[in-house]
Amino acid sequence: MTRVYSIARVACLMAMLTAAGVAGCAAPAYDETTDKSISTLQNDIDSELISLASLGERIERLRNRDDAASKKALADALSKASFDANSASYDKIDLDLTTVRLRIDAEPNASTENLDAALGSLRDNLFGEKSLRDTHSQEDVLHSAYVETEKQTLDQQLQALLAYEIVLKKGASSSKSAADGSQ
Amino acid sequence: MAIDWGQVEKDAEAAVAGVLANDWQTVKTAASAQLTALIQVAQSIEQQAQAKSITQAEYESLKLGQQRALSGILHSYAAIGIVIAEQAAAAAWDVVAQALRTAYKLPFLF
Numbered sequence: 001m002t003r004v005y006s007i008a009r010v011a012c013l014m015a016m017l018t019a020a021g022v023a024g025c026a027a028p029a030y031d032e033t034t035d036k037s038i039s040t041l042q043n044d045i046d047s048e049l050i051s052l053a054s055l056g057e058r059i060e061r062l063r064n065r066d067d068a069a070s071k072k073a074l075a076d077a078l079s080k081a082s083f084d085a086n087s088a089s090y091d092k093i094d095l096d097l098t099t100v101r102l103r104i105d106a107e108p109n110a111s112t113e114n115l116d117a118a119l120g121s122l123r124d125n126l127f128g129e130k131s132l133r134d135t136h137s138q139e140d141v142l143h144s145a146y147v148e149t150e151k152q153t154l155d156q157q158l159q160a161l162l163a164y165e166i167v168l169k170k171g172a173s174s175s176k177s178a179a180d181g182s183q
Numbered sequence: 184m185a186i187d188w189g190q191v192e193k194d195a196e197a198a199v200a201g202v203l204a205n206d207w208q209t210v211k212t213a214a215s216a217q218l219t220a221l222i223q224v225a226q227s228i229e230q231q232a233q234a235k236s237i238t239q240a241e242y243e244s245l246k247l248g249q250q251r252a253l254s255g256i257l258h259s260y261a262a263i264g265i266v267i268a269e270q271a272a273a274a275a276w277d278v279v280a281q282a283l284r285t286a287y288k289l290p291f292l293f
Contacts, residue, residue, distance in 0.1 A: 060236070114259050121255035125248045135244040145234070146241040149227040153248040156220060157255075 028109040030168035041096040048089045049151045055081035056144030081141045122157045192222045198274040221249045225279040232287045
């Protein structure tokens with residue numbers, strides 16, 4: 001699975017960089033703040049999804065038990081997995097995504113349009129019609145298998161953004177090394 | 184009935200190529216990798232269908248998520264507009280849905 005997603009994200013990255021090259025503009029510069037913002041976004045999304053998947057598994061396991069302790073644990077897990085209990089996490093992720101978008105748009109370059117499209121697609125899958133949040137709101141409690149499968153799609157989109165930043169970072173490091181060597 | 188996912192992937196690729204026509208060769212590498220990811224998600228849906236642990240809303244969300252991911256990659260190429268990219272992604276999922284529909288009687292697949 002990881003290998004396939006790696007190929008996909010590198011291919012997507014190549015499309016972004018090719019677009020930048022075709023446009024004939026200066027190469028995009030590495031921005032550490034953007035890089036950190038994307039990492040924060042990924043951490044917050046992963047934390048939320050891992051928590052929801054774990055709660056989903058616990059709920060599915062506890063549903064088949066009749067003892068009082070299990071029933072109490074089930075009620076607790078259902079409460080924690082509910083949409084209302086997680087709405088603050090969605091708000092945080094929404095804010096993270098807006099921060100990344102604003103940072104990228106603040107210094108436009110040849111790749112900005114493609115990055116904005118990638119972020120738009122990610123936002124649609126998180127907050128748009130039939131998105132993760134939309135589905136959570138509708139179902140209130142999500143199946144663990146759904147959350148894990150949704151995580152595959154979102155990770156794939158996030159990895160394309162992170163891979164792009166890594167390439168820019170390597171380019172910045174190479175330029176600095178070349179500059180240091182020429183002194 | 185077991186689904187032949189290898190054949191489904193080939194059929195989905197042919198469906199996308201049919202929509203993209205001459206642009207297929209340009210995006211083939213990126214699109215093929217994304218199609219493989221889409222098929223893996225479809226296999227996960229198959230497992231959820233077998234376990235009867237997927238709702239209509241969850242299925243629709245996974246389906247649209249993969250369509251968005253595929254159309255996003257296709258649209259990142261200048262030659263392919265968003266409408267064609269979305270049509271190609273929908274064509275790929277139609278192949279997947281047909282396979283799931285044939286194998287499992289999930290009411291929302293009809």
